[in-house]
Each structure stands twice: as C-alpha cells, then as structure tokens.
Amino acid sequence: MDQATQIVQGINSLLWGIYCLIPLLVGTGIYFTFKLRFVQVRRFGRAVRQVFGSFSLFGSKAGKEGMSSFQSLATAIAAQIGTGNLAGVATAIAMGGPGAIFWMWLAAFFGMATIFSEAVLAQLFRNRDASGHVTGGPAYYIRYGLGSKTLAAFFSVAIIIALGFIGNMVQANSIADAFKTAFNIPTWATGIAVFMLAGFIFIGGIRRIASVTEKMVPLMAIVYIIGSVTVIFGHWDMIAKAFEMIFVGAFNPSAATGGVIGATVKEAVRYGVARGLFSNEAGMGSTPHAHAVARVKHPVQQGFAAIVGLFIDTFVVLNMTAFVILCTGAIDGTTTGIALTQKAFSTGLGEIGNGFVAVCLLFFAFSTIVGWYFFAEQNVKYLFGQRLVPVYRVIVLAFLMLGSFLQVTLVWELADLFNGLMVIPNLIALIGLSKLVGKALDDYENNYSMGLTPVYGELAEHPVKFVPEPEQRLHGQKKRRRFAGLRRVPRPEEGASEEARPAETAASEKSEPKA
DSSP states (O other): OOHHHHHHHHHHHHHTTTTTTTHHHHHHHHHHHHTTTTTHHHHHHHHHHHHHTOOSSSSOOBBTEEHHHHHHHHHHHHSSSSIIIIIIHHHHHHHHHHHHHHHHHHHHHHHHHHHHHHHHHHHHHHEEOSSSSSEOHHHHHIIIIIOOOHHHHHHHHHIIIIIIIIIIHHHHHHHHHHHHHOOOHHHHHHHHHHHHHHHHHHHHHHHHHHHHHHHHHHHHHHHHHHHHHHHHHGGGGGGHHHHHHHHHHOHHHHHHHTHHHHHHHHHHHHHHHHHHHHHHTTTTTTTTHHTTEEEEEHHHHHHHHHHHHHHHIIIIIIHHHHHHHHHHHHOSSSSHHHHHHHHHHHHHHHHGGGHHHHHHHHHHHHHHHHHHHHHHHHHHHHHHOOGGGHHHHHHHHHHHHHHHOOOOOOHHHHHHHHHHHHHHHHHHHHHHTTTHHHHHHHHHHTTTGTTTSSSSSTOSOOOOOOSOOOOOHHHHHHHHHHTTTTTOOGGGGGTTTTTTHHHHHHHHHHOOOOO
C-alpha cells in the first residue's frame, strides 16, 4: 500500500506541478480573458444583478425542464465550497506562505473567464435524456462539439471515479474526523448520519437536490462569514499587516513571516494556484453539469452566474479563512491543513472555535457531496442511461459510509489523480470550441441585450441544435417515420370492397401477372 501511495504521489506531483496542469489551467484562463475582452470585469455588475435579482430560498421546483438559474448556481457553489475553503487554503499558507493567497487570487481572476466558457458551452450542448429530463455537461460538448466519443467517455469515467466515488469518500472522512476531534463523536455514528441524509437527498432526484442546495448554500455561507468577520474585526489592527504579508510574501515568502515559513516564490505560486483551482474548480469540468440544467433565456446568462459563483467561493469564503489565519497569527511553521484553521478560530472565538469549524466543515463538505453526486450522476446517464443510476446511488452511499471511518492516504492521492485526469479532455474541448463561446457572447451583447432576435437561446427564431436526440428516441422516431401514413388494409376475405382499398394497392395488384 505504501509503495502504491508513493507512486500515485509521484504522478500527482508532476500532474499538479508547475509544469503541467497549473500552467494549462491558468493559461486557459488568460486566453479566454483576452478572447472575451475581460468579460469577468466588463459584465461583473450585470452578473451580480442577475443572480441576486432572482435570489430566493424557495424557488420554483426543479423537474424535467431543469432548475432555475439560482438553483443551478447554488448546486455549483455547493460543490465549489468544500474542504478546500477550510483546509486547502490553510495548507497553501503553511506550505507556500501568505503570498500563496496572492497567486490564488490571480488564478481565480483568470479562472472566471474559464468557468464562464464552461457554463456557456454546457448550455449550448445540453440535451434531454431518454426520460425527457434536461441534462448536459462536458461529455456532451466534448463528443458533439469536438466530435470525440473516446475523450467524452474518458472524461465521464474519470469524473464518476473522482467525484462520485473517491471524492465523496474523502469528504465523508473530513466530516467524521472533524466531529471526532471537536465533539468526540464516534466516526461510525457520523458515518450513519451522513449516509442517511445523503440517501434521503439522492432518492429525491434533481427536485430535492435543487431544493436543498438553494437553502443550504446561502445559509452556510452567511454563518461562516459572520463567524469569520467576528474574528477578523476582533483583530482589526492586524488587517493591514495581513495584506502586507500577502503582497510581500508573493515575491519574498520568507520575509513575510520573518523566516517562520521558509518557502520559495515557486512554492508560493504552486500551492496558491493549485489549492485555489482545486477549490473553485474552474476548468475541471465539474460545475458545467449544474449550469447545463439552468432555465435561462440565453446561454450567456448562465455564464454570468458562473462568474459570480467563483467570486463567492474564492474572493469571499476562501478569503475569510485566509484572513482569520493571518490576523490571529496562527502560523507557526508546523501546523497545517484543517488543524491550522481550527487553531486560528480557537484563538479568535475561544473554546467554541473548534466546534464552529467542525459544524461549518459539516455543511461545506456535505454540500460538496450533494453537488459531486449530481455531477457524476449526469455522466452515469450519459454512459449507461437511467437504468444504472440506482446502482450508482448505492455505490456512492457505500463509499460515504466507508470513508467515514477509514483514512487511507492512498484514497486522498487517488482523488487528486482522477481530478487531474478529467481536466485534460475538458481543457482540450474548451480551447477547441473557444470560437463558439465568443460567438455566443457577441450574440448576447449585440442582439439579445439590445432587444433584437438572438441566434442562440430560447428566443432565437431558429434555435441551433448542437446535440441530436437520445439514441433511444431516435430509433423510435425512425420506426414511426417508416410506417407514417400507412394504415391496415383489410383482406378481401374480411369483406373489404375494391373501393375501400387504397388506390395504389389495387393498381399494383392489377399490374401483376396472375399465376
């Protein structure tokens, strides 16, 4: 087991290193930022007004036609805001110094353009499954946009393993560990609770998932922000110092902490960018599954929602953790991960600090479980159809229970590995279909927003259909077309008169020679 762990760790150090996925992900964000003329800046105000203008904890019920735009965004944010916002940022600071936050901001800024493009393509290539429900995701724009069935299948398998199975196992493990540390609750008890809650939501399908996320995400974010702001303003004299540590540490990590953390600039960049991208998931191909099922009039509208989602994840929630750690002076050069976050909140909130972090981690990690389950389920449908969804659901619940009381380093490493593998086909598709994203944005700005008839979206005069109907329905349509317009012709012995028979049938019989 140890040898296998070392092998996977070696692969991950290359895959998530500064010479592979990090430059690819950031480079893709830079490319889309310039191609779309800084859409994340130009249209940010419009995006915020759109999202919060329709904000509601009790939106219309989701169903065959998908979710409301806010419900889709809440489902995407549910997956984005997870253990990375509590443990990931702490690891980045401990390993790369406070300057890692600067590089995290930079990656998130460019990532906004990437996640915008993912959401737009997910809308353009969305489809209905065999039962008539709206569905979509990278597998669809990889297969029908790029025309690669192999890459689409590879992506689907990778995301099912990365998020549905291993990823959710890791999330359950984080919840169980936190409650064991804070409240001394046995891991098996936490596992049963997570198992039952998750099962109840999974069985309810898209309707229950949308209903849960639209309520859970705003409430958990508000609670965490209030707790964090309480700590930060309790150490208000350290806020300016925290900013100084971030900007100085971006280019001189050792100076920012007085030598407590001996990181290099390379390590600050690596940990900041990697942990930031792992948190906001821009370019990973996960959140497009939620944005694909949003009910919007134009695809670009959901792209704006995706921009707001990333902003909330990184520049609001993740920053709360970073400033709590920096303002409380919790950095000691040895403590890392969730332990560093707990230390910071305990310094600021006293005895309730550990419990506060554990409860927040429960909501953050559990919302991620719900979001990741939904994302992977769309790919199960893509590969196998609706019939295997119940089987997939049972396997996910089994992994959740197992993850609650098993902590295997190899599992965590495998989660990182498959997360990295699913990025590659998604980035290939994004770059390959970048012209289409640009056309959709131009259509929104030059037509839709000006009150003219757009080319894309439900208001288009002739809506563009990028994806054919499901094969199950296509076969049925072919059969119906083959026999369209025909009716049963009574046999002569049944008493049908010559006049009652179709003219072409009678004519053909008269022209044939009789034996």
